[in-house]
Amino acid sequence: MITGKELIQWGFKPGKWFPGAIADAQRMESEGRSEDEIFACLQSLMPVEMMPRTNALPFSIFLEPENDVERENLGLVVKAMDALLRTPTVASGVVMPDACPAGTIPVGGVVATKNAIHPGFHSADICCSMAVTVFKRNDDPKKILDTAFDITHFGPGGRKDHRGWDMSKELTAKFKSNWLLSDIVHIGNSNMGTQGDGNHFLFVGHLRSTGQPAIVTHHGSRGPGAMLYKRGMALAKKHTAIVSPKTPTGAAWIEADSDDGRKYWEALQVIREWTKENHFRIHDRIQAALGNQIVDRFWNEHNFVFRRDDGLYYHAKGATPSFAGFSPDDDGRTLIPMNMSEPILITGHADNKAALGFSPHGAGRNMSRTQYLRDVIGSRQFDDVLKAETKGLDVRFWMGTPDLSELPGAYKSARQVVSQIEKHGLATIKDFVDPYGSIMAGDWEKSMPWRNKK
Structure with missing residues (x-):
């Protein structure tokens, strides 16, 4: 034998x-x-071992620093992209104006790959996205924000009582038909109608062009997406350990044309549907409570994997697609937020080839949350900081305790990001949603001290 x-x-x-x-x-x-x-x-x-490149592929950079903090941030981003573009499956990459380091791939980084889906490149917050609904009647924005505060749910976990919030029958059937999702229907149900923590928000404002009130939500796929990411990483690590054992585990991939790859791609599309349904279920509940008519709505993801006509898989980690047909429901418009005190941009596609057809997803950060709280907030009085940063806006934290690391000062200059969008032709700005106020999760560790082991 x-x-x-x-x-x-x-x-x-x-x-x-x-x-x-x-x-x-x-x-x-x-x-x-x-x-x-x-x-x-x-x-x-016998598998053919794919070795990481000795040198990184060249990549475009659209981030133009204006001070030492921004230059230090750019240096960390370039270092991360240099390591990333040594991965054997990678074909090209680009850095957006809002880029900042965040693990394997920087936020504001886009990487195109050949026959490979890298779960680590889209991370656990699959399909983090923006959605806007515009109302006909000019309701009091405070009433809209009050209504939204009562209806939505922020923070870790889902709703304990999710009756009336369960997924649609069509979406439930799609979960059950994919082995990567079939046993987490209960998570899809409990998380429906909820938003996350960190930089996720519900924003109330007015269209600058018409004065009509609008709500904008920002969140990803919550628990279902996190579970799919975990399973995708397990598949990717198993595959890459065989075909490219010297590739860092964070850059592990699933072969796109394999059985696992096809099922994972299908599951990504189902999670995308879940996220869209979640956005608009929240919006619809608010609309029903207000009794106001919806005159317009659209949405777009900015943390996802896109497949283009060239056959490559474009992994956008915090970057907004700016090319026609990026999704089945693309209507030529996308949303780019800045911070709670700045307008949200409504943009059209530009498809800058040097930028791989992407634009920024927001204002990004120049430093970590911890560094910002230590070096910028320091010993300043809480009320003074909040008043100065929010400029009289109606800003609320759903869990009661404000999260100072989400204040506008924690982010890059909105003026700077917008100017770089325009200078490099990354998107075309069509309109603005000017702010009245917003809801964020708040500091959930302080609000729920039982979560803090200390």
Whole structure:
């Protein structure tokens, strides 16, 4: 009986594929196949190891720093992209004006890959996205914000009582038909109608062009997306450990044209549908409570994987698509927020080829939350900081305790980001949603001290 020792003598290299190769060899031997036939068959099965590049591919940078803090931030972003563009599947990359370092791929980074989906490049917050609904009647914005505060739900976890918020029957059926999602229907239900923590928000304002009131929400796929990401990373690590063991685990990938790759791609589209349904279920509840007519709405993701006509997979980690047909429901408009005190941009596509057809997803950060609280907020009085930063806007924190790391000063200059969008032709600005106020989760660790182990 053929053993692993014999296969090594034949010149085959041991690895995670080896137990299967031994079993195949023994099966073929039992079928009466010759050693030459077995050898030829195993050669076709042996994975070809893909080595990381020695040098990174060149990439475009649209971030133009104006001070030392921004220059330091850019240096960290470039360092991360340089490591990323050594990954053997990567074909090209770009850095947006709002870029900042955040693990494997910087926020504001876009990476195109060949036949590869990298879960680590879209992260756990799959399909983080923006959605706007415009109302006909000019209701009091305070009334709109009061209504929204009562209806939505922020923070970790889902609704304990999610009756009336369950997923639609069509979406439930799609969850059940994909093995990566079939056992998390209950999470899809409990998380429906909820928004996250951190920089996720519900914004109330007016269209500058018409004066009509509008609500804008910013969130991702919550618990269902986080579960899919976890499972996708497990598949990716298993595959990459065989075909490219020297690639860092954060850059692991699933072969797109494999069975796992096809199912993961399908699951991503289902999670996208969940996120869209979640945005507009919240909007619809607010509309019903107000009794106001909806005259316009649209949405777009800015943290997702897009497949273009060139066959490449474009991983946008905090970057807004700016090319026609980026999604089945693309109507030529996208939303780019800045911070709670600045207007939200309504933009049209520009499809700058040097930018891989993307634009920024917001204002981004120049420093971590901890550094901002330590070096910028410091010992300043809380009320003074909040008043200065929010400029009289109606800003609310759903959990009661404000999160100072989400104040406008924690973000890059909106003026600077907008000027770079216009200078480089990353998008065309069509309109603005001017702010009245917004709701954010707040500091949930302080609001729920039982979560803090200390």
